Amino acid sequence: MQFLKGEKLAIQPIVPIVAGVVIAVLLVLNTWTTVQPGYVGIVFDKITHDVRVGLLEPGWVFINPLTESIQQYPVTIQTYSMVQKSSEGQVAGDDSIKIQSNEGQQLNLDAVIQYQVNKSEAARLYEEWGGASIETIEDRVVRQYTRSEVPQIAARYGWEEITSSRRSEIIQKIAARLSEEFQKRHLVLVSFAIREVHLPAVLQQALNQKIEAQQQAEKQRYTLQQTEIQAEQAKVEAQGKAAAILIRAKAQADANSLLSRSLTPELLRSQQIEKWNGILPSVTGSGALPILDLEQRGEAKK
Known part of the structure; x- marks a missing residue:
């Protein structure tokens, strides 16, 4: 113990x-x-x-x-997604942005924002947000301002314009607006994108029908263009053949004209004499005997 x-x-x-x-x-x-x-x-x-x-x-x-x-x-580039698929965005469930077109149609947009902290203003960011974490700032600036500005700008356009024809214009306007808001809060907007537009079933069906009609019209336009091209080619080919025939005919005519001008009686007589072998033809039956000018033959031999 x-x-x-x-x-x-x-x-x-x-x-x-x-x-x-x-x-x-x-x-x-x-x-x-x-x-x-x-x-x-x-x-x-x-x-x-x-x-x-x-x-x-x-x-x-x-x-x-x-x-x-x-x-x-x-201070590197951060990506914030607000999409319909729950497995891709920062928030679980359908987090796409709900908007209304100028016709009153309800649409949903998948939006992706890339931003970064302005490094030279990081201390001011800390002071103004009371030392809040980047997640808090991201939620209150990136998320809230995006969900506020996108519906306001999209509401100026029709649903078809939002879907396709003026989509790039809408993206540019939203990006310009967000860039201003982010800059005031010591953030830099790198890019804004509408990744996908989700339409109600009725609008999606109408859009599909329109696209199909456009494709059919484009196909018919292509077929017509091909027919016109083939017709033009056939026309050119026919014109080429006709021109070739005219050229050959003119050449033949010129040759015949030249030949006819060169075949004088004296030339023909001379050719006959040159080709005669001195043997009188043997004729059986009635008919006139060939007349041979022996004087000229003799003279020709001299």
Whole structure:
């Protein structure tokens, strides 16, 4: 008993020492923190309620855990989706944006926003939002302003214009409006896109019928163009053949004219004499005998 009592007395002075060491280690560990890649750190002084001048770049940083806290904001591009499919957006369930066309038709839009924190204004962002996290800022700025501005701008257009013909124009106007609002709140809009337009069944059927009619008209237009091209080709080919026949006929006529001009009586007589073999033809039956001018033959031989 005395040994155990002495051992107990020996252990008691060690406990405060161990506790002090543990506290010291925790303080040291809390003194050093890491700013993640793609983020900037903003240090807040709990005593003076001031934001430390200058931003902390990624890496190990030193703070006083008793008097200071650090908030990190991403400065890389962030993507926020509001879509109908629950597995793709930030919010579970159908989170697409509900709008109304100028005809009063109800539509749903899948919207995707890319933004980033303005790095040079990150400290002001922290101050104005009371040190709120990026998720809070994203919900109150990116989400709320998008869901507010998109229906207002889309309501100026018809449902067919929203679906296709003026979709790019609508996107540009929404992006310009959101860019202004984001800039006021130290964010930068990188891009805004309407990924898909969801129509009621009746409108979707009407749109499909219109597209089918346009495709049929385009097909008929193509067929007509091909027919016209083929007819033009046949015309050109026929004209080419006729021209070739005229050329050959003219050449033949020119040749015949030249030949007729060259066949004089003297030439014909000379050709007859040249081709005669000196033998009188043997004729059986009645008929006139060929007349041969022997004088001229003799003269020709001389």
